[in-house]
Amino acid sequence: MNELSPTVLKPESTHPTGWGGIVADWSSDQRAFRTASWGKAMMWIFLLSDTFIFGTFLISYMTVRMSTVVPWPNPSEVFALEIGGHHLPLILIAIMTFVLISSSGTMAMAVNFGYRRDRRKTAILMLLTALLGAAFVGMQAFEWSKLIAEGVRPWGNPWGAEQFGSSFFMITGFHGTHVTIGVIFLLIVARKVWRGDFDEARPGFFTSRKGRYEIVEITGLYWHFVDLVWVFIFALFYLW
């Protein structure tokens, strides 16, 4: 056996960076994502696939909107509300945006306290995130009921191009489903954090494997992604 000289065996901390690092990580028959655990890497890959789902929804919305000969309903007016005698355009959507961004902020801090092993603060911030998420879904339910009452259907609406309704229900419905699943996911993980599962290495109910605080960050990745999708929906569907 030819012994490698000690200088060739680099310690783990001196991985090459930049393009050299990408080539080194993806080659040499090793794990490509050196510093990311499998759980985090798989969540990222799931989010990548979800990006394509929402991407195709938004692209199909663009296509029907660009190709219709009937004027598109003005979202600024469709989603306007009268509050205290003032006519405010798009106000509900703006509030929903701020609620979702706040939930992202609390989630980011929950992840931070999770890595500091602060059980109490992590659980409270996750519950607050779930509460804001539930508020978002509630406002969306209000928005849907209002539009349905005004006669918006997937096949038509009182103001213009029929495709408005189908795009609206499809895109916001899929996003709302994601938020709802996220709230459930948050509640499950928050309960585990609160009970101290990750400090006592308690086996999970489904896989019987010990959980780690990293699951808080993985939950956070999903939650931030839901917020991220809303950034695009807000800009491209509501503001455009």
Added chain:
Amino acid sequence: MAQSNATHGDTQEHPIRLYLVVWVWLFVLSACSYMVDYFGLVGYLRWSLILLFMALKAGLIIAVFMHMAWERLALSYAILLPPAVLLVFVAIMVLESHYTLFTRLAFFATG
């Protein structure tokens, strides 16, 4: 962003202040995009502002909240490059919808 102040193993520990600053920026940028609609800006100014605020918000969320700025490039590129291909899809569908609109105007625009 600096690799040094970040990764201990695979955990992410940053000062809380960083998250608060990003949170405030996200609020400001959202308020700005709402103002675009509130003041009724139109045309290229409206579209460029909307897309600018959208891109800045998305960048902040991905880089800081999702910690992409501290991951190794092998992961970042594997996740961030494939969605860029969607832009090709957008370009194809723009051409397609121009053509659909043209045929509709040319053959069905009587009624």
